[in-house]
Amino acid sequence: MDTKETLPTGGAPRLICAECVAAMRRLPAASVDLIIADPPYGYLNGTPADVAFDEDGFLAEVRRVLKPGGFIALFGRGTPFYRWNVRLASLGFTFKEEVVWDKRRTSSPYLPLARTHETCTLHSLGGGTVRRVRVPYVKKNVADPEKVARDVYRLMSALGTNGREWQAVRDYLAGRTVEQTAIRSQFNITGCRKLKNPPPVDAVRRIQEGVPASDVAAVFERRGGRIHPTQKPVELMRLLVRLTTDPDALVLDPFAGSGSAALACMDTGRRYMGYELNPEFHAAATRRIKEHQPGLFG
Numbered sequence: 001m002d003t004k005e006t007l008p009t010g011g012a013p014r015l016i017c018a019e020c021v022a023a024m025r026r027l028p029a030a031s032v033d034l035i036i037a038d039p040p041y042g043y044l045n046g047t048p049a050d051v052a053f054d055e056d057g058f059l060a061e062v063r064r065v066l067k068p069g070g071f072i073a074l075f076g077r078g079t080p081f082y083r084w085n086v087r088l089a090s091l092g093f094t095f096k097e098e099v100v101w102d103k104r105r106t107s108s109p110y111l112p113l114a115r116t117h118e119t120c121t122l123h124s125l126g127g128g129t130v131r132r133v134r135v136p137y138v139k140k141n142v143a144d145p146e147k148v149a150r151d152v153y154r155l156m157s158a159l160g161t162n163g164r165e166w167q168a169v170r171d172y173l174a175g176r177t178v179e180q181t182a183i184r185s186q187f188n189i190t191g192c193r194k195l196k197n198p199p200p201v202d203a204v205r206r207i208q209e210g211v212p213a214s215d216v217a218a219v220f221e222r223r224g225g226r227i228h229p230t231q232k233p234v235e236l237m238r239l240l241v242r243l244t245t246d247p248d249a250l251v252l253d254p255f256a257g258s259g260s261a262a263l264a265c266m267d268t269g270r271r272y273m274g275y276e277l278n279p280e281f282h283a284a285a286t287r288r289i290k291e292h293q294p295g296l297f298g
């Protein structure tokens, strides 16, 4: 009989070289907060990263090991991906959101339609809520420098022409009360007036606090330095982790590949447990994890 796996209680990520379905069967039921599932997509047959797996066995384990309110973030493409999404619904999961990774480059220049994105769907088990995540203003708009230029221009012209608005920004930055104006919104049926900051104060606040994350995540990653053919950016993984869990949550990464999700968990204070079948990928990911924060390993 299989012995039960103990779960990481903190500290270093745990990445095991194992077949994930068999390994998940050793996990306690209702013990995991988030599963980041980036399985072989099933269309790169014969390559080391794309080997068939037991889909039904995997999805049954996903259902069993997730806590109520837990999430699965599922990557994929084409028919297998749509099949997995439908099966999750029939297992009682609720589709919550879809995050599109805009790669800012194409990974398939020879196809008739160059692919520049990957899709990840977020499904929750029994009432999980997607968290509000703010991202730095410049990061959010990195793909749209014209917008950044327009915003900066607007801010400069507002500040340049209006001494009161300058003062309001100075008050805001110094932590003093900012004089607000009452405005009546045309959509506000109660007729109540809303208090609004002067626009330059809101602009500065957005730059300082960040803006709500978009469901299209533009994250460019150079090809050089990658250790896995389908490696996802750590920044994308951080977004998924923050959208679906709170600090100290337990994240399971059954198809770990390069270990990007492990690095995201280290960065955001989540506990991590992953499986990788291929010993070479496992060894490379283990090295990457150790190099990311060597202190954690003593």
Ligand SMILES: C[S@@+](CC[C@H](N)C(=O)[O-])C[C@H]1O[C@@H](n2cnc3c(N)ncnc32)[C@H](O)[C@@H]1O
Residues within 6 Å of the ligand: 018, 019, 020, 021, 038, 039, 040, 041, 048, 049, 050, 051, 052, 053, 054, 228, 230, 231, 232, 233, 254, 255, 256, 257, 258, 259, 260, 261, 275, 276, 277, 278, 281
């Ligand atoms: C799409 S890649 C994951 C990439 C990963 N998210 C990253 O950012 O690097 C899928 C990985 O799952 C591994 N794999 C395939 N079948 C597996 C199984 N049954 N159990 C564990 N790992 C498996 C493959 O070796 C491959 O490294």
